[in-house]
Amino acid sequence: MLSICIWHALVGALGLYLVPKQNISLIRLVAVVTALFGLIFSIYLYLSYDQTINQLQFIEKLPWIGGINAEYFLAVDGISVSLILLTCLTTLIICLMGGSLVRQNLRDYLAIFLIMQSMVIGVFCAQDALLFFLFWEGSLIPMYLCIGIWGSKNRSFAARKFFIYTFLGSTLLLIAVLFLGIKAQSFNLANIAGLSLDLDTQLWLFGAFLLAFAIKVPMFPVHTWLPDAHTEAPTGGSVLLAALLLKVGAYGFVRFSLPITPDASQYMAIPMIVLSLIAIVYVGFIALAQSDMKRLIAYSSVAHMGFVTLGMFGIYLIPKELAVMTFSGAMIQMIAHAFGSGAMFLAFGMMYERLKTRNIDDMGGVATIMPYLASFFVVFSMANIGVPGTSGFIGELLILVSFLKHQPWISAIAGLTLIISASYTLWMVRRVFYGPVNPNMPLAYDVTTHETGVLSIFVACIFLLGLYPKPLGDLLLTSSETVIASALHSKTGAKS
Amino acid sequence: MNWLALTPEYALIGGLLINIVICAIKDSGRLVHQAFGLSLAVAWLLCVFDVQAVQAAGLLITESMRALQAIVLLAAGLFWYLSQNQMLDHLYRPSNILLIQSSLIGLIMLMIAQDLLNIYIALELMSLPLYAMAAIRIWDKASLEGALKYFVTGAMASALLLLGFALLYAITGSIDLGTIGLALKEKAGIKLFSPDMWMLLGGLSVAFMVAGCSFKLGLFPFHSWMPDVYQSARIDVVLWVATLPKIAIAVMMLKLIIATSSFIMYWQSMLLLVGLVSVAFGNLMALAQNNYRRLMAYSSIAHMGFFALAMYVMSPEGMAGGLFYMLVYILMSFITLGVILHVDRSEFFEIGQMRALMSVPQMAVVLMAGIFSLAGIPPFAGFMAKLSIFSSLIQVNNVGVAIAGILLSVIALGYYLKMVKMMYFKEEETPVIAIRAGRISMLMLFGLTLCLLYIGILPNQLMVLTQAVVSQNLFL
Numbered sequence: 001m002l003s004i005c006i007w008h009a010l011v012g013a014l015g016l017y018l019v020p021k022q023n024i025s026l027i028r029l030v031a032v033v034t035a036l037f038g039l040i041f042s043i044y045l046y047l048s049y050d051q052t053i054n055q056l057q058f059i060e061k062l063p064w065i066g067g068i069n070a071e072y073f074l075a076v077d078g079i080s081v082s083l084i085l086l087t088c089l090t091t092l093i094i095c096l097m098g099g100s101l102v103r104q105n106l107r108d109y110l111a112i113f114l115i116m117q118s119m120v121i122g123v124f125c126a127q128d129a130l131l132f133f134l135f136w137e138g139s140l141i142p143m144y145l146c147i148g149i150w151g152s153k154n155r156s157f158a159a160r161k162f163f164i165y166t167f168l169g170s171t172l173l174l175i176a177v178l179f180l181g182i183k184a185q186s187f188n189l190a191n192i193a194g195l196s197l198d199l200d201t202q203l204w205l206f207g208a209f210l211l212a213f214a215i216k217v218p219m220f221p222v223h224t225w226l227p228d229a230h231t232e233a234p235t236g237g238s239v240l241l242a243a244l245l246l247k248v249g250a251y252g253f254v255r256f257s258l259p260i261t262p263d264a265s266q267y268m269a270i271p272m273i274v275l276s277l278i279a280i281v282y283v284g285f286i287a288l289a290q291s292d293m294k295r296l297i298a299y300s301s302v303a304h305m306g307f308v309t310l311g312m313f314g315i316y317l318i319p320k321e322l323a324v325m326t327f328s329g330a331m332i333q334m335i336a337h338a339f340g341s342g343a344m345f346l347a348f349g350m351m352y353e354r355l356k357t358r359n360i361d362d363m364g365g366v367a368t369i370m371p372y373l374a375s376f377f378v379v380f381s382m383a384n385i386g387v388p389g390t391s392g393f394i395g396e397l398l399i400l401v402s403f404l405k406h407q408p409w410i411s412a413i414a415g416l417t418l419i420i421s422a423s424y425t426l427w428m429v430r431r432v433f434y435g436p437v438n439p440n441m442p443l444a445y446d447v448t449t450h451e452t453g454v455l456s457i458f459v460a461c462i463f464l465l466g467l468y469p470k471p472l473g474d475l476l477l478t479s480s481e482t483v484i485a486s487a488l489h490s491k492t493g494a495k496s
Numbered sequence: 497m498n499w500l501a502l503t504p505e506y507a508l509i510g511g512l513l514i515n516i517v518i519c520a521i522k523d524s525g526r527l528v529h530q531a532f533g534l535s536l537a538v539a540w541l542l543c544v545f546d547v548q549a550v551q552a553a554g555l556l557i558t559e560s561m562r563a564l565q566a567i568v569l570l571a572a573g574l575f576w577y578l579s580q581n582q583m584l585d586h587l588y589r590p591s592n593i594l595l596i597q598s599s600l601i602g603l604i605m606l607m608i609a610q611d612l613l614n615i616y617i618a619l620e621l622m623s624l625p626l627y628a629m630a631a632i633r634i635w636d637k638a639s640l641e642g643a644l645k646y647f648v649t650g651a652m653a654s655a656l657l658l659l660g661f662a663l664l665y666a667i668t669g670s671i672d673l674g675t676i677g678l679a680l681k682e683k684a685g686i687k688l689f690s691p692d693m694w695m696l697l698g699g700l701s702v703a704f705m706v707a708g709c710s711f712k713l714g715l716f717p718f719h720s721w722m723p724d725v726y727q728s729a730r731i732d733v734v735l736w737v738a739t740l741p742k743i744a745i746a747v748m749m750l751k752l753i754i755a756t757s758s759f760i761m762y763w764q765s766m767l768l769l770v771g772l773v774s775v776a777f778g779n780l781m782a783l784a785q786n787n788y789r790r791l792m793a794y795s796s797i798a799h800m801g802f803f804a805l806a807m808y809v810m811s812p813e814g815m816a817g818g819l820f821y822m823l824v825y826i827l828m829s830f831i832t833l834g835v836i837l838h839v840d841r842s843e844f845f846e847i848g849q850m851r852a853l854m855s856v857p858q859m860a861v862v863l864m865a866g867i868f869s870l871a872g873i874p875p876f877a878g879f880m881a882k883l884s885i886f887s888s889l890i891q892v893n894n895v896g897v898a899i900a901g902i903l904l905s906v907i908a909l910g911y912y913l914k915m916v917k918m919m920y921f922k923e924e925e926t927p928v929i930a931i932r933a934g935r936i937s938m939l940m941l942f943g944l945t946l947c948l949l950y951i952g953i954l955p956n957q958l959m960v961l962t963q964a965v966v967s968q969n970l971f972l
Contacts, residue, residue: 067813067959068887130883134953137874144913148921156921160913167873167909171902178883178890178898 001058002074002125005045005084006118009038009091013114016107024106028098031110035092038117042081042088046475049081054478056127064131070187073128078479079254079331080124082472083247086338087124089461090243091117094236096454097346109150112142113236120244124251129177129187132255133170139245140166143237150234158225158232165215165225173212176205180260193259196491199267206264209257216249219309220279223302230298231358235349238294242301243342247334250308254331258312258487265487269316272309277413279306284420288427292358293348296428300384300421301341304392307333310414311399315484318406323488326402327480328473333395335472336465340384340392343458347377350451354444360428365437370446374433376455381425383462386418391465501548501557504539504565505604511535512597525590529583532593533576539604540569554611554672560964564747565607568740571826572600574944575740578834578937579732592632595625596736606744612661612671615748619657622741623650623712629733630725638843642724649721653711660704664756667697673755680758702762705752706770712745713800714793716774726793731842734789735833738796739826746822747965749807750815754969760810767808772900774801779907788845791911792832795870798908799825805901806885809892812966817884819962824869824881824951831866831944835859838937840930847911850918852929858938859931860919865945869952871912872905877951884959 012034019026049057056075064072076084091113098110119142122135140163148159181187184195197205215222226246230238257265265272280303287299311330315323350373355363367374379390386392396417403411447455465472512535515528543566550557583593602621609615627650631643665671667689668679680698689697711718726734753763778798785791803825806818836842838859839852853860869876882905889898951958 064954064956065959066956067816067884067963134874134879137879141868141873144916145920148917156917159921160917163913164906164909168906171906172899174883175886175890175895175898175902178887179895182887182890 001045002060002076005038005041006074006122006125008041009034009114009117009121012037013111013118016111016114019107021107027107027110028095031095031098031114032092034114035088035095035117039085039088039092042084045076046081046085049076049078049475051078051474051478054482064128068130068181068187069185070130070181071128072131073188074125074131075127076125077482078475078477079251079483080479082331082335082475083124083251084121086247086335087117087120087244089457090240090338090342093346093454093457094239097349097451098236105149109146109234109236112146113240116142116146116240116244120248123248127189129181129189129192129256131187132189133174133177136173136248136252137167137170139248140170143241143245146237146240147229147233150237151232152234153232154228155232158228161225162229165222169212169215169222172208176208180205189255189259193486195260197261199263202261202264202491203267206257206261206268209252209261210268213249213252213257214275216252217246217305217309218249218302220275220283220302220306223279223283226302227295227298230301230345231292231294235346235352238345238349239342242297242345243338246301246305247338250305250312250330250334253309253312254483258483262487263490265313266316266490269313272313273317273410276306276310276313277410279303280310280414280417281420284417284424288420288424290424291360293360293363293428293432294345294352294358296360296424297341297344297348300424301337303417303421304333304337304341304384307396307399307414307417308337310410311395314399314403314407314410315487317410318402320484320488322402322406323484324477324480326399327484328476329395329398329402331395331476331480332398332465332469332472333392336383336391336395339458339462339465340380340390343380343455343462344377344384346458347373347380347455350447350455351377355441360431362440363432363438364435364441365433366441367433368437369441369444372452373447376447376452376459377433378429379459379462381429383466385422385425389463389466391462391469393466394469498548498550498552501550502555503546504542504562504569505601507535507539507542508597508601508604511538512594512601515594515597519591519594523590525584525586525593528590528593529576529580532597533573535597536569536573536576536600540566540573543569551610554614555608556610556969557608558965558968560961560968561607561747563961564743564965565604567823568603568607568743571740571830574830574940575732575736578837578940579735581932582730582732582837588632592629595629599623599625599629599736599741603741603744607747609748610673610751612665612673612676615751616654616658616661618744619712619748620654622744623654626650626733626737626741630729630737632733633728633730636728638724638728639730642721642728646721646725649711649718653708653718656704656711657708660701660708663697663701663704667694667701673751677755677757680756683758698756698759699762702756702759703766705756706763706766709745709749709752710770710804713742713803714797715770715800715804716777716797717770719774719778719797722797723790723793726796727787727790728843731789731833731837735830735837738792738829738833742800743819743822743826746803746819750819750966751969753807753810753815757810764808764810767804768897771801771804771808772897772904774798774804775901775904776801776907779904779911782911783907785911786846786848787843788836788847788850789833789843791847791915792829795908795911796829798905799870802882802885802901802905805897806888808897809885809888809894811888811892812963813891814885814888816959816963816966817881817888819965820884820955820959821881823958823962824877827944827947827951828866828869828878831862831941831948832870834937834941834944835863835866838931838933840932845929847915847918849929850915851922852931853919856931856933856938858942859933862941862945864916864919865948867912867915869948871908875949875952877948877955880952880955884955 062072119138126132290296383390605618627647782794869878
C-alpha cells in the first residue's frame with residue numbers, strides 16, 4: 001500500500017515521457033491525474049489509518065541489501081501520514097499551476113516534481129535508515145536541476161550552493177547511519193533506537209545528524225543557502241522547497257536525533273533552543289531588511305522553522321504533559337508553515353509572472369491593479385504572521401503557552417516573533433499592494449479563474465487548519481507521545 | 497590438469513591466430529574486426545556455459561571468476577561495437593585490432609593466473625600492446641609523449657613488480673600463491689634469514705608490489721602517465737585503458753594480498769597513504785582542468801584512491817567492496833568515455849563546450865547520469881559502490897578513514913557539478929561540434945545507464961558475485 005503511495009508518482013513521471021513533447025495539454029493532464037491519484041490515495045491512507053493504535057501501520061518489509069542487512073521496510077505513524085497528505089496536496093497544486101508558470105520543457109519540469117514527490121513520500125515512509133538516506137538524497141538531483149534549469153538569473157550559483165550544502169550535510173549522516181547499522185546488525189530504525197550508547201558516542205552521532213538536518217531545516221548558522229535557492233528557484237521549486245523539503249529536515253530530527261540519541265539531545269537542548277531563538281529573532285530582523293520580496297519570504301521561512309526546532313527540543317526543559325503540547329505544536333507548525341510560506345511563494349510566482357520583478361521598490365499599489373490576487377496574498381500573509389483563525393496561529397500558540405510556566409524566558413523571546421513577523425510581513429504588504437500605483441509597473445491582468453481555484457485550495461487549508469485543527473491534532477497525538485517517550489528515555493543507563 | 501577447462505581462452509587465442517593469418521593474406525579491417533567479434537562471442541558463450549572449476553598448473557578457475565570474466569567479455573563486446581569507427585578508421589592498419597585482442601587475452605589470463613610467473617606473463621601480455629596502442633597516432637607529438645611516459649613508467653612498474661615477486665620467491669621458495677601463503681604463515685623461510693631480515697625482505701617485496709600495482713592503476717605518486725594518455729591517445733584506446741585492465745589488476749591485487757596476508761601491516765600502511773593522497777590529489781587537480789578527457793584522468797586517480805582504501809580494509813568484505821567499486825567504476829567510465837567516443841576531435845573537447853552535447857539530448861541525459869554516479873549520488877550505482885567501501889571501513893572500526901574519504905569526495909562535486917551546469921544551465925548558443933551517434937550505440941549507452949540505476953537500487957546480485965570471487969580465492 002505504501003509502495004503504491006511512493007511509486008505511483010514515479011510511474012506517472014515515466015508516463016509523461018510517453019506523451020509527445022508538443023502535446024502540452026495531455027502532458028498537463030497526465031501530471032495532474034497522477035498527482036490527484038496521489039492525493040486521493042493518501043486521503044484513503046489517512047482514513048484507513050487507525051489512530052487508536054499506538055504503533056507503526058501498513059508495514060511492508062522485503063530484504064534489500066543482503067550483505068549489510070538493509071531492508072526495504074516501509075511503515076507510517078501519525079506524523080508520517082500528516083506529512084504524506086501535505087506532500088500530495090502540494091504536488092497537486094504545483095502540477096495544476098505548472099503549465100501556466102513554465103513555458104519551456106514543461107514535460108521535464110512536471111516529471112521532476114513527480115519524482116520529488118516520490119522521494120519525499122519515501123522519506124516519510126522509510127523505517128530503514130539506509131532506505132531513508134536513499135530517499136533523502138534522491139530529492140537532491142531533481143531539486144538541483146529544477147533550480148538550475150528553470151531558475152532565474154543567478155540560478156547556477158544558487159543550485160550549486162544548494163547541492164553542496166545539502167550533500168556536505170548528508171555525508172556525515174551516511175557515516176553515522178552506517179556506523180549505527182553495523183553496530184545494530186540491522187538498519188531497522190527501531191533496532192537502531194534500541195542500541196544503548198554512551199554519551200560521547202551519542203554526542204558524536206548527534207553532531208552528524210545535526211549537520212545534515214540543520215542544513216535542511218535550515219537552522220540559524222547554516223541557513224544561508226535557503227534565501228539563494230528560494231530566490232532563484234522557479235515558483236514550483238520554491239513552493240516545494242518551502243512546503244516539503246524543509247519538513248524533511250525537521251522530520252529527520254524526529255526520526256533520528258530524538259529517539260536514537262536522546263541523552264545527547266537532552267545535553268544539547270539548550271544550545272539548540274538558543275539557535276532556534278536566534279533564528280526566530282535575528283533572522284526575523286534580517287527579513288525586515290530585505291528589498292527582494294522572495295528573499296523576504298525565504299527569511300521568514302527560516303524564522304518560522306525556528307519554531308519547529310524550538311518546539312522539538314523544548315520537550316527537555318518542561319514537564320512531560322506540557323512536552324506533548326509543545327511537540328505537537330512543532331508538528332502543527334510544520335504543516336502550517338507549508339500553507340503560509342508555500343502559499344505566499346505561489347501567489348508571488350503569479351505576481352512575478354505579470355510584473356517581472358522581485359524588487360519591492362519596483363512595486364506599489366498592486367492591489368489597485370490586481371485586487372483579487374492582493375486579497376489572496378493578504379490572507380496568506382495573515383497565515384504567515386499567525387493571526388488567530390489561520391493555520392499559523394495554532395502551532396505558535398501551543399509552543400508559546402507550553403513554555404510559559406516553566407521557562408518564561410523562552411516564551412518571552414519567542415513571543416517577539418509576533419511583533420517581528422507582523423512588522424516585516426505587513427510592511428511588505430503595505431509597500432507592495434497599497435499606496436499609490438508605481439508608474440513603472442507594466443499593465444497586468446488579475447488572477448484567472450484557474451489560478452483562483454488553485455489559490456483557493458490554500459485558503460481553504462489555512463482556515464480549515466486554523467479553525468478546526470482537531471483532526472490533525474488527533475492524528476499527531478499518539479505518535480507524538482511515542483516519540484517523546486523514546487526521546488526522554490535515557491539510553492546510557494543500560495550500558496552494554 | 498584438464499586442458500579442456502580453458503576453452504574460453506582457446507577461443508580468444510584462436511581468434512587472434514586467425515586474425516594474424518587474415519592480416520597476412522588480405523588487408524581487410526572489417527574482416528579482422530568481425531573475426532575479433534566472433535571470437536569474443538564464442539569465448540563469452542564458453543565462459544557462461546562451459547564452466548569447469550580447475551586448480552592446477554598455476555591456474556585457478558572458479559565459477560565466480562568465470563562469471564566475472566563473462567562480465568569482462570560482455571564489456572569487451574560493448575567496446576568492440578562502440579569503438580568500431582576508430583578501429584576501422586582508414587588511417588590505421590587493420591592490425592591495430594590485433595593489439596587489443598592480445599591485450600584482452602592477457603587480461604583474461606591474468607584473472608585466472610595463480611602463480612607469480614603466470615601473473616607476470618599475463619600482466620605483460622595485457623600491458624605491452626597498450627603501450628603500442630597509445631602511440632598509434634604517430635603524427636601527434638602529444639600522443640607520442642603520452643605513450644612514451646606510459647611505456648617508461650609502465651616498464652618501470654613491471655620491473656618493480658618483478659622485483660617484488662623475486663623477493664617473495666626468495667623468502668618462500670615458491671612461485672605458487674597458495675604455497676607462498678602457507679610458507680609465510682609458517683615462516684618457513686625464516687631459517688635462511690635472520691627474522692629481521694625476513695621481515696625486511698617481506699616488507700620490501702610488499703612495497704614493490706604496491707608500487708607496481710599503483711603504476712598500473714594510476715594511483716598518486718605513480719600517476720603521471722594518466723592525464724597525457726587520456727588526453728592524447730586515440731579515444732577507443734583510452735576507453736580500453738581506463739576500463740577493463742583495471743578489473744584484472746584488481747583481481748591480481750586481491751590474490752597477492754591474500755597470499756601475503758602475513759605482511760598485512762605493510763600493505764595497510766602503504767595503501768592507506770596512497771589511497772587518501774590519491775583521492776585528495778585527483779580531486780583537487782581535476783578541479784583545475786578544462787579538457788574533458790584530462791579531467792576524467794584526474795577523476796580516475798581519485799576513484800582508484802577509493803579502490804585502494806577498500807583494499808586497505810583487508811577484510812573479505814572490504815576486498816569484495818573494492819572489487820564491486822571497480823566494476824561499478826568501469827561501468828561509469830564506459831558511459832562517460834563512451835559518450836565522448838562519439839564526439840569529433842575529442843582530444844580538444846573542453847568542459848566549456850559540453851553544451852554541444854545537448855544537440856543529442858539523450859546523450860546528455862546518459863552523461864549526466866554517469867557524472868552523478870561518479871559523484872556518488874543515489875540512486876546511481878556510484879553511491880552503492882562508495883557505500884560498500886565505507887561500510888567495510890566502519891565494520892573494522894575505522895570511522896576516521898571513512899569520514900576523511902567521504903569529506904574528500906565532496907571536493908569532487910566542484911567539477912562534476914560544473915559539467916552538469918555546462919550542459920544544462922547555460923543558455924548560450926550551442927557550439928558547433930559534430931556528434932555522430934548511431935542508433936545502436938545510443939541504445940547501448942542507454943542500457944548502461946539502466947544498469948547504473950539497477951545496481952544503484954538493487955546491488956545485491958553484483959555484491960554476491962564479488963563476495964563469491966573473494967571467498968573462492970581465499971585458498972588459505
